[in-house]
Amino acid sequence: MPTLDLRELHNTEFPVPDEMQGNIAITSLSRIYNWSRRSSMWPLLFGLACCAIEMIATAAARYDLSRFGMEVMRASPRQSDLMIVSGTVTKKMVVPIVRLYNQMPEPKYVLAMGACASGGGPFKEGYNVVSGIDMYLPVDVYVPGCPPTPQALLHGLIALQKKIDGQSLANFDDVPWYGVGPSEPTPIPILGPDIIDPRQMDLIRQQAELAAAGKPYGVRDLPPTIKPEPAAAPKVPAKTAAPAAEPDDPEKAARLAKREAALARKRTAQGEQPTETPAPAAEPAAGDQAAPKKFDKEAMLAKIRERKAQKES
Amino acid sequence: MVDYPIVKTTDIKAAVDALKQKFPDAIQDDTRQGYGGIIVDKNHLVEVATALRDDFGFDYLSSATAVDYLGISDHMEMVYHAYRTAGGPALVFKAQTPRDKPEIPSLINVWPGADFQEREAWDLYGIKFPGHPNLKRILLWDGFDGHPMRKDWQEAYYEEDHKPFESRWPGGWVHRAEERNIYGKNVKYPADFDLSKLSDTSEESHYADLGLGVSVQKLADESHIKTDRLVVNMGPHHPSTHGVFRMIVTLNGETIEKLEPVMGYLHRNHEKIGERNTFLHNMPFTDRLDYLSSMGNNLGYALAVEQLLANGARYQPPTYRAECIRVLMVELTRIVNHLWAIGFLLNDLGAFFTPALYAIAEREKILDFFEATAGSRMMCNYMRFGGVFKDLPERIRGEATRVNDLVRDYDTMEFLTELINERLPRSIDELDQYLTDSEIIKSRTVGVGYLSPEMAIAYSAAGPLLRASGVPYDVRRADPYSIYPELDFDVAVRYNGDIYDRYLIRLDEMRESLRILKQILPRLERTRGEAIFAGNKQHTPRVPLGEAYGRVENPKGELGFYVVSAGDEKGPQNPWRYHVRAPSFISLTALGPMCIGHKVADVVAILGSIDIVLGETDR
Numbered sequence: 001m002p003t004l005d006l007r008e009l010h011n012t013e014f015p016v017p018d019e020m021q022g023n024i025a026i027t028s029l030s031r032i033y034n035w036s037r038r039s040s041m042w043p044l045l046f047g048l049a050c051c052a053i054e055m056i057a058t059a060a061a062r063y064d065l066s067r068f069g070m071e072v073m074r075a076s077p078r079q080s081d082l083m084i085v086s087g088t089v090t091k092k093m094v095v096p097i098v099r100l101y102n103q104m105p106e107p108k109y110v111l112a113m114g115a116c117a118s119g120g121g122p123f124k125e126g127y128n129v130v131s132g133i134d135m136y137l138p139v140d141v142y143v144p145g146c147p148p149t150p151q152a153l154l155h156g157l158i159a160l161q162k163k164i165d166g167q168s169l170a171n172f173d174d175v176p177w178y179g180v181g182p183s184e185p186t187p188i189p190i191l192g193p194d195i196i197d198p199r200q201m202d203l204i205r206q207q208a209e210l211a212a213a214g215k216p217y218g219v220r221d222l223p224p225t226i227k228p229e230p231a232a233a234p235k236v237p238a239k240t241a242a243p244a245a246e247p248d249d250p251e252k253a254a255r256l257a258k259r260e261a262a263l264a265r266k267r268t269a270q271g272e273q274p275t276e277t278p279a280p281a282a283e284p285a286a287g288d289q290a291a292p293k294k295f296d297k298e299a300m301l302a303k304i305r306e307r308k309a310q311k312e313s
Numbered sequence: 314m315v316d317y318p319i320v321k322t323t324d325i326k327a328a329v330d331a332l333k334q335k336f337p338d339a340i341q342d343d344t345r346q347g348y349g350g351i352i353v354d355k356n357h358l359v360e361v362a363t364a365l366r367d368d369f370g371f372d373y374l375s376s377a378t379a380v381d382y383l384g385i386s387d388h389m390e391m392v393y394h395a396y397r398t399a400g401g402p403a404l405v406f407k408a409q410t411p412r413d414k415p416e417i418p419s420l421i422n423v424w425p426g427a428d429f430q431e432r433e434a435w436d437l438y439g440i441k442f443p444g445h446p447n448l449k450r451i452l453l454w455d456g457f458d459g460h461p462m463r464k465d466w467q468e469a470y471y472e473e474d475h476k477p478f479e480s481r482w483p484g485g486w487v488h489r490a491e492e493r494n495i496y497g498k499n500v501k502y503p504a505d506f507d508l509s510k511l512s513d514t515s516e517e518s519h520y521a522d523l524g525l526g527v528s529v530q531k532l533a534d535e536s537h538i539k540t541d542r543l544v545v546n547m548g549p550h551h552p553s554t555h556g557v558f559r560m561i562v563t564l565n566g567e568t569i570e571k572l573e574p575v576m577g578y579l580h581r582n583h584e585k586i587g588e589r590n591t592f593l594h595n596m597p598f599t600d601r602l603d604y605l606s607s608m609g610n611n612l613g614y615a616l617a618v619e620q621l622l623a624n625g626a627r628y629q630p631p632t633y634r635a636e637c638i639r640v641l642m643v644e645l646t647r648i649v650n651h652l653w654a655i656g657f658l659l660n661d662l663g664a665f666f667t668p669a670l671y672a673i674a675e676r677e678k679i680l681d682f683f684e685a686t687a688g689s690r691m692m693c694n695y696m697r698f699g700g701v702f703k704d705l706p707e708r709i710r711g712e713a714t715r716v717n718d719l720v721r722d723y724d725t726m727e728f729l730t731e732l733i734n735e736r737l738p739r740s741i742d743e744l745d746q747y748l749t750d751s752e753i754i755k756s757r758t759v760g761v762g763y764l765s766p767e768m769a770i771a772y773s774a775a776g777p778l779l780r781a782s783g784v785p786y787d788v789r790r791a792d793p794y795s796i797y798p799e800l801d802f803d804v805a806v807r808y809n810g811d812i813y814d815r816y817l818i819r820l821d822e823m824r825e826s827l828r829i830l831k832q833i834l835p836r837l838e839r840t841r842g843e844a845i846f847a848g849n850k851q852h853t854p855r856v857p858l859g860e861a862y863g864r865v866e867n868p869k870g871e872l873g874f875y876v877v878s879a880g881d882e883k884g885p886q887n888p889w890r891y892h893v894r895a896p897s898f899i900s901l902t903a904l905g906p907m908c909i910g911h912k913v914a915d916v917v918a919i920l921g922s923i924d925i926v927l928g929e930t931d932r
């Protein structure tokens with residue numbers, strides 16, 4: 001259990017006298033709010049499938065989830081902040097899951113653990129399997145793996161903590177629960193002939209009309225096929241070309257610029273110096289532009305020495 | 314009364330002959346290529362089954378499997394595997410029914426263990442079982458459209474009958490069905506689907522026959538106070554249901570009058586996907602059945618397919634070293650599973666998490682070994698048809714965690730020797746010492762959840778559940794496979810049939826497993842460097858036509874795989890039928906009767922003592 005060090009929270013803009021360091025911190029509301037919240041995330045005690053076993057192993061002695069203030073698994077959704085969707089979401093089960101989510105008090109987060117919860121996983125083709133919980137619930141962190149090792153789950157949880165660190169009380173778009181009034185519950189799916197998402201009602205109605213008129217159900221035009229170019233050497237798959245973002249793509253550049261601006265706004269809203277704020281970790285793309293902060297060993301050592309000296313004095 | 318000879322022999326053929334004598338026109342041999350057993354005229358099925366049970370000693374119905382032979386012989390078929398609890402191979406008998414109006418008489422009165430399996434066949438195949446008192450859907454919800462395991466039923470993301478799908482291989486460009494359909498989830502509605510009548514009826518049938526609902530007239534009648542039974546829903550989200558399992562419990566005060574298990578919350582269509590996959594494709598899927606003991610599942614499936622392959626020309630049985638490694642893995646798995654089961658049984662009894670932490674700590678040691686060998690902690694995907702996928706490594710290192718390499722770098726054999734000879738016995742003794750004589754545990758478990766041996770057999774209970782009721786039935790001895798015949802171990806058995814004995818028997822079994830493991834170690838040393846695979850590795854073996862039932866004694870009980878290879882003359886690459894006889898699923902049949910008369914707090918403990926895992930129950 002790490003001891004509480006108020007200096008973590010401290011906003012360096014406001015000087016605190018030396019002798020009070022460690023006793024007083026002046027900081028922004030967002031920051032202290034986020035800090036307290038992310039240090040005591042209580043997950044919902046709730047296992048779906050194989051991944052749940054690894055989740056339990058994560059909570060057990062060897063990996064020890066309690067190091068992050070998350071060991072208090074609550075069996076009641078009303079006492080929990082985080083839903084770890086650990087396993088295959090079936091059509092039959094998604095109904096209770098959405099109910100549980102609606103019962104959780106805000107602020108609430110969802111972590112999709114494993115391939116199944118993220119996108120259907122190995123059982124995606126199944127007639128009773130939902131291709132990922134994000135069809136119904138907003139997911140904050142995806143942890144890949146089948147099952148993710150406990151280390152991976154821990155990493156996901158730390159990513160979630162970082163994401164929380166980046167949230168701001170001033171930004172309603174980002175975090176709906178800071179807005180005014182209660183937020184809307186997620187509509188509960190209906191188990192009819194197949195699962196029916198009430199949000200798709202209009203679409204279903206159109207389809208029903210089509211069917212009544214004796215026409216076939218609507219079929220979307222296929223998106224253009226991504227075929228490897230016949231001229232190119234067949235052994236080079238499209239993979240190598242895909243991930244790197246073309247800098248000369250104007251659309252992408254515009255998007256990046258927009259994101260930068262948004263990030264900057266967020267930082268100022270939090271009253272922090274931009275250099276000190278790590279980019280919100282939940283967005284993997286964000287890492288691409290912000291040059292990764294290098295680990296500066298010298299500075300770290302100096303800091304530690306300083307602290308030691310302070311303690312001794 | 315009996316006018317035909319009673320056969321008291323383990324010889325299946327003799328039993329079949331005597332049976333034919335008794336029912337001359339009801340029974341035929343199954344003469345299809347690669348098939349065995351007998352075909353029983355469905356009108357005489359119940360009589361034949363009764364005779365099998367009472368006069369021939371086949372008292373244990375292991376599995377009942379539905380198969381759809383659309384396009385081959387256009388009928389549906391129920392395949393039954395019956396055993397004698399005294400040991401010996403299976404008597405396989407089948408009943409056929411036309412596809413358009415499938416009906417087969419229910420065997421629930423002969424073997425109550427057929428209950429859930431027949432419901433499953435109704436749910437997935439639409440076969441009706443006249444005589445079944447509670448024939449409703451079990452894995453899917455009421456109101457679901459169609460019977461999905463039929464060969465002509467197509468799932469939402471249907472692309473082709475068999476993998477590898479053209480769209481993904483060899484081209485690799487993908488158009489999934491969900492991209493094409495304008496529904497996000499590609500929902501298909503039946504032709505007469507009426508939106509105005511849309512309502513969720515999936516829950517109604519559970520409550521229909523409970524006689525619930527408030528009667529307004531009775532309420533208005535104030536002449537007397539009426540007490541009522543109370544219905545409590547436990548699950549699917551419940552801290553102790555071992556996954557997404559649900560029980561509808563009817564209570565009188567605190568006492569249970571009726572308990573109905575509701576499952577299917579983790580029904581992820583294992584078998585449908587399995588029939589689209591190639592034979593080898595299914596191996597990693599078996600990992601996810603009983604996800605605590607993936608190695609055991611691998612072995613069961615490998616045995617089933619090897620049985621089929623053995624009919625072909627170029628089959629070589631697994632090498633001796635491969636068999637040794639298999640047994641090593643499977644017995645370690647048994648220890649993992651029983652540690653987990655005991656830890657979580659204690660959890661269910663209210664010793665929240667402390668015993669489980671001890672159990673998990675030991676489990677991690679074994680998982681380290683699995684990870685070093687198979688590359689994954691839980692989903693090992695380790696066995697192949699004809700051997701195993703990789704030899705034991707020289708040294709144990711963390712594969713996934715480079716950081717841990719420093720603390721996890723041992724010589725494998727040293728690691729195993731230490732684990733098997735010292736560490737595991739010590740920790741089992743530790744559990745024994747702390748738990749066995751505990752006053753609290755005894756008062757919560759002794760005499761609770763009693764299951765008599767007759768009931769256990771009738772309900773097709775398997776594994777520790779069966780043996781704790783005094784039936785010494787263990788597939789490793791009753792119908793041996795791999796190198797078990799040459800190993801020295803006892804079948805653990807306890808006689809009281811309550812939770813306490815089910816706990817004790819798991820300790821016993823772990824000790825027996827250690828005994829086996831100690832005999833495996835020198836064998837591993839001796840065979841070091843020998844081949845782990847017989848013949849050439851084939852990625853898509855052409856499996857000869859026929860049927861096979863491979864069964865192993867998994868930690869949770871008898872795990873069986875019924876695999877049919879049919880269709881393609883050259884030998885298909887995909888199983889025509891791939892059915893899992895899941896011990897958790899079938900053992901749950903006994904849960905209701907076991908709980909009646911106990912307090913509601915005991916339900917959780919009784920369930921914990923069966924030790925189910927949902928991946929296998931719902932498949």
Ligand code: SF4
Binds near residue numbers: 086
């Ligand atoms: S991702 Fe893999 S391990 Fe996790 S629930 Fe799905 S199949 Fe099981």
